[in-house]
Amino acid sequence: MPVPTEVARITAQSVSKLTPIESSKRAAAYIAVDRHVKPEHKIIGIGSGSTVPYVVERIVQQGAELNKGRIFIPSGFQSKELIVSNKLNLGDVDLYPTIDVTIDGADEVDNELNCIKGGGACHLREKCIAEAAKTFILVADYRKNVEFLGTNFTPGVPVEVVPFAYAKVLQNLQHVLGSPTATLRMAKAKAGPVVTDNGNFVIDAPFSRDVFRDPFTIMARIKMLTGVVEVGLFCRMAICSYFGNEDGSVSVKEQVGPVEDHRIEMSHIPASELDI
Numbered sequence: 001m002p003v004p005t006e007v008a009r010i011t012a013q014s015v016s017k018l019t020p021i022e023s024s025k026r027a028a029a030y031i032a033v034d035r036h037v038k039p040e041h042k043i044i045g046i047g048s049g050s051t052v053p054y055v056v057e058r059i060v061q062q063g064a065e066l067n068k069g070r071i072f073i074p075s076g077f078q079s080k081e082l083i084v085s086n087k088l089n090l091g092d093v094d095l096y097p098t099i100d101v102t103i104d105g106a107d108e109v110d111n112e113l114n115c116i117k118g119g120g121a122c123h124l125r126e127k128c129i130a131e132a133a134k135t136f137i138l139v140a141d142y143r144k145n146v147e148f149l150g151t152n153f154t155p156g157v158p159v160e161v162v163p164f165a166y167a168k169v170l171q172n173l174q175h176v177l178g179s180p181t182a183t184l185r186m187a188k189a190k191a192g193p194v195v196t197d198n199g200n201f202v203i204d205a206p207f208s209r210d211v212f213r214d215p216f217t218i219m220a221r222i223k224m225l226t227g228v229v230e231v232g233l234f235c236r237m238a239i240c241s242y243f244g245n246e247d248g249s250v251s252v253k254e255q256v257g258p259v260e261d262h263r264i265e266m267s268h269i270p271a272s273e274l275d276i
C-alpha cells in the first residue's frame with residue numbers, strides 16, 4: 001500500500017531533527033496525549049523514562065490556559081524536574097490520590113498489556129500513580145512491543161528492596177523463585193549499589209519464558225517476600241499502549257475485551273507541530 005504523502009513528509013522532517021528511535025518515541029507520546037489527556041482532565045500523572053519528555057512536550061503544546069488549571073503528579077526525580085522546568089503545577093499523590101490519567105514509559109509490554117518497568121528504578125512511585133489513575137497509558141518505541149516479557153529486555157524484573165533485607169531477598173529469588181542469576185543493581189558512577197528515590201536497593205531478576213507466560217503469578221510471589229517494597233511487573237494495569245514504529249506509524253495495543261493490536265498513522269498531527 002503506498003504511504004500517504006502527508007505521512008512521508010512528516011517522517012522526513014522528523015528524521016532530519018531526531019534519530020528514528022527518538023521520532024518513534026515522540027510519535028507514540030503525541031498520539032497518547034492527543035487521545036487521552038482531555039481538557040476536563042485536571043490531575044495528571046507523569047511517569048519516567050526516555051519517552052516521557054515527549055509526553056510533557058505535547059501537554060505543554062495544549063496551552064498555558066488549559067495547563068494552569070491542572071496539577072501534575074511525578075513518579076520520581078526525572079518527572080518532577082520535567083514538570084517544574086516546563087512551569088507546570090507540581091503536586092504529589094498524597095495530596096491527590098485520585099488521578100485522571102497517568103502516562104508512563106515501559107521497558108517491555110506483552111500482548112496482554114502486562115509490562116516490565118523499573119529499568120530506571122522508578123517503579124514504586126510509578127505503580128502508585130498508575131494505581132491512583134482512572135486511566136493508565138503506556139508509551140514506548142517499537143523495541144518494547146513484544147509477545148512475551150523478557151524477549152528484548154533481558155536484565156530481568158526490577159525488585160525494589162529495603163537495604164537490610166537485600167541479601168535475603170536475593171537468596172529467595174535465586175534459590176526459591178527460580179531466578180539463579182538475580183543480581184543487586186550496581187551504580188555506574190558511584191561505588192556501591194543503585195539507591196532509589198526512596199532510599200532502597202534494586203535487584204534485577206531474570207526469569208524464563210515459561211515464567212513470563214504468567215507474569216501475575218511471579219509478581220505476587222516476589223511481592224510476598226519480606227523486604228520487597230515493589231515489583232516492576234505491572235499486570236494488566238494499562239488500558240492502552242502506544243508504540244512508535246520506525247516508519248512513522250504508531251502501533252496500539254488496547255484492552256477492550258481481548259487486547260487488540262492495530263497501527264495508526266501520524267498524519268493527524270500537522271507537520272508544523274512535529275517540526276519544533
Ligand SMILES: O=C[C@H](O)[C@H](O)[C@H](O)COP(=O)(O)O
Pocket residue numbers: 047048049050051104105106107116117118119120121122123126
Ligand atoms: O524506572 C523506570 C521506568 O519504569 C521507565 O518508564 C522504564 O524504565 C522505561 O524507560 P526508558 O524509556 O528510558 O527505556
